[in-house]
Amino acid sequence: MPGVHFVDLATRRRIESEVALSTYGIKSHYGELPDGHLAKWHKDYYRHIMGITLVSLVHKHDITAIATPGATGFDGHPDHIAVHHAAITARDILRSNGRDVTLLELNAEDAGELVVPVRRPRKLSALALHASQMPLTPAGVLDPAFLQQYPVYTPLLTHETYNITPAGSAS
Amino acid sequence: MNTLTTPFNISEHRVLSASAHPDDLEMMNLELLGEAEAAFAYVATDGGASTVDYARSSLC
Numbered sequence: 001m002p003g004v005h006f007v008d009l010a011t012r013r014r015i016e017s018e019v020a021l022s023t024y025g026i027k028s029h030y031g032e033l034p035d036g037h038l039a040k041w042h043k044d045y046y047r048h049i050m051g052i053t054l055v056s057l058v059h060k061h062d063i064t065a066i067a068t069p070g071a072t073g074f075d076g077h078p079d080h081i082a083v084h085h086a087a088i089t090a091r092d093i094l095r096s097n098g099r100d101v102t103l104l105e106l107n108a109e110d111a112g113e114l115v116v117p118v119r120r121p122r123k124l125s126a127l128a129l130h131a132s133q134m135p136l137t138p139a140g141v142l143d144p145a146f147l148q149q150y151p152v153y154t155p156l157l158t159h160e161t162y163n164i165t166p167a168g169s170a171s
Numbered sequence: 172m173n174t175l176t177t178p179f180n181i182s183e184h185r186v187l188s189a190s191a192h193p194d195d196l197e198m199m200n201l202e203l204l205g206e207a208e209a210a211f212a213y214v215a216t217d218g219g220a221s222t223v224d225y226a227r228s229s230l231c
Contacts, residue, residue, distance in 0.1 A: 014218065020197055026211065029213050030217075035218050038215060050189075064186075066189055074199060079191035079192065106200070116203050116206060119202065130194040
């Protein structure tokens with residue numbers, strides 16, 4: 001079919017992500033580690049790889065806070081939990097070298113210190129840019145049926161809630 | 172939960188979102204990053220596993 005190129009899922013998701021993040025003015029870095037494996041056979045290796053990469057990005061962009069999916073990964077996904085632990089590793093490495101960052105851990109229980117209201121149309125539009133993952137309506141926004149299938153995400157369409165561990169505090 | 176001794180103002184922070192998959196940031200942190208002084212993303216995986224793959228991996 002002229003003009004149509006089929007790519008693997010990883011490539012498609014990378015392209016979707018780059019488009020979405022650039023749309024919202026967010027500079028991105030991709031680790032390209034194997035999806036679904038961060039908490040498996042080489043989890044200690046992956047944790048350190050991710051942690052060291054985060055440390056590098058903190059220095060490169062003068063980062064003052066790292067947002068994580070939280071200790072439960074918000075939805076329990078093992079990759080999400082692994083990334084949270086990697087952020088803690090990064091924070092500990094930074095501390096041992098005389099620098100600290102605030103950790104913002106997404107809270108699945110609606111009990112965090114920081115509550116950020118969500119502009120629902122904006123978030124739905126952003127999610128719609130991930131067409132390989134999200135069911136869309138004819139209008140091009142996230143299908144509400146998705147939230148019925150995965151109700152754990154419903155609060156994230158109204159607010160994001162975070163636990164805060166300020167820089168310089170005890171863990 | 173930590174008790175904050177000073178008010179936390181997200182607009183004063185340069186925030187790095189640490190996420191696992193290409194669409195996680197938009198679902199989890201989009202509004203936080205929108206309020207930050209500057210926003211950056213780290214996406215750990217290649218996003219190559221399908222939903223079916225995830226369902227299988229969760230059973231391992």
